[in-house]
Amino acid sequence: MKKVCGVLARLAGRGRVLSLMLASSAVVADGLDASEINLEAEAKARIQPFANQLLETVQEAIRAQGAPKAVEACQLMAPQIADRHSQSEWQIGRTSLKLRNPNNAPDAWEQKVLQHFQQEIAQGKPAKELSFGEVVGADYRYMQAIVVGEPCLACHGEKIDPQVRATLQEHYPQDRAVGYRVGDLRGAFTLTLRNINKEPAR
Numbered sequence: 383m384k385k386v387c388g389v390l391a392r393l394a395g396r397g398r399v400l401s402l403m404l405a406s407s408a409v410v411a412d413g414l415d416a417s418e419i420n421l422e423a424e425a426k427a428r429i430q431p432f433a434n435q436l437l438e439t440v441q442e443a444i445r446a447q448g449a450p451k452a453v454e455a456c457q458l459m460a461p462q463i464a465d466r467h468s469q470s471e472w473q474i475g476r477t478s479l480k481l482r483n484p485n486n487a488p489d490a491w492e493q494k495v496l497q498h499f500q501q502e503i504a505q506g507k508p509a510k511e512l513s514f515g516e517v518v519g520a521d522y523r524y525m526q527a528i529v530v531g532e533p534c535l536a537c538h539g540e541k542i543d544p545q546v547r548a549t550l551q552e553h554y555p556q557d558r559a560v561g562y563r564v565g566d567l568r569g570a571f572t573l574t575l576r577n578i579n580k581e582p583a584r
Contacts, residue, residue: 417578418522422515425472425524425573432467432474432571436460449536450549457483457553471575476528478569482550482559491518492572495525499567509567522578525570530562538562 443455464475477488479496488496499512515524530538537546540561550557562568 418515418517421522421575421578422524425515425575426513426526428467428472428474428573429526429571432463435463435467439463449543449546453537453546453549453553461485473574473576475572476569477572478559480558480569482554482557484556491523492525492570496570499527499570503567509565512567517578520577520579522575524573527570528568530564530566530568532564534562534568535564538568
């Protein structure tokens with residue numbers, strides 16, 4: 383099902399994520415100042431409740447009606463959950479280079495970060511340690527890797543139940559989010575804080 387993985391459960395208990403620094407395309411100077419460190423910490427904190435609610439929604443659907451119905455529940459509920467967690471200044475969502483839902487296609491910046499994540503993995507860095515944040519124009523943007531866990535394989539793995547596969551084909555006819563193994567990079571949480579230099583309201 384759409385980008386909902388067992389990694390969400392692990393994210394709920396993980397307090398440390400290493401930052402990936404991109405050598406090219408950096409908008410700010412090397413090294414984070416205090417304001418960027420605070421923004422990074424706030425971005426990480428916002429991922430947890432989002433991830434928890436996604437996980438709980440999918441698990442409840444599986445318990446109640448099975449994996450095929452969970453695909454339908456995910457298609458309906460995941461965008462609503464993202465909207466609820468984007469009611470403040472922060473916008474949050476998920477993206478990937480292997481899409482299930484085309485509405486979650488990465489923009490140019492997100493695609494570049496995901497490609498760098500892949501390069502880091504190829505050089506031996508564990509996917510679970512990948513994150514990156516920087517100021518882009520007037521905005522602060524942050525991404526944190528989503529890693530494939532065992533529960534992901536029912537809908538994203540190499541061997542998918544025919545009934546689940548049929549449901550995926552019905553709801554996502556252009557689905558590319560299959561063939562994963564545990565530990566693979568599934569995609570990333572992506573967050574944006576707009577107009578970080580805007581004067582606060584008085």
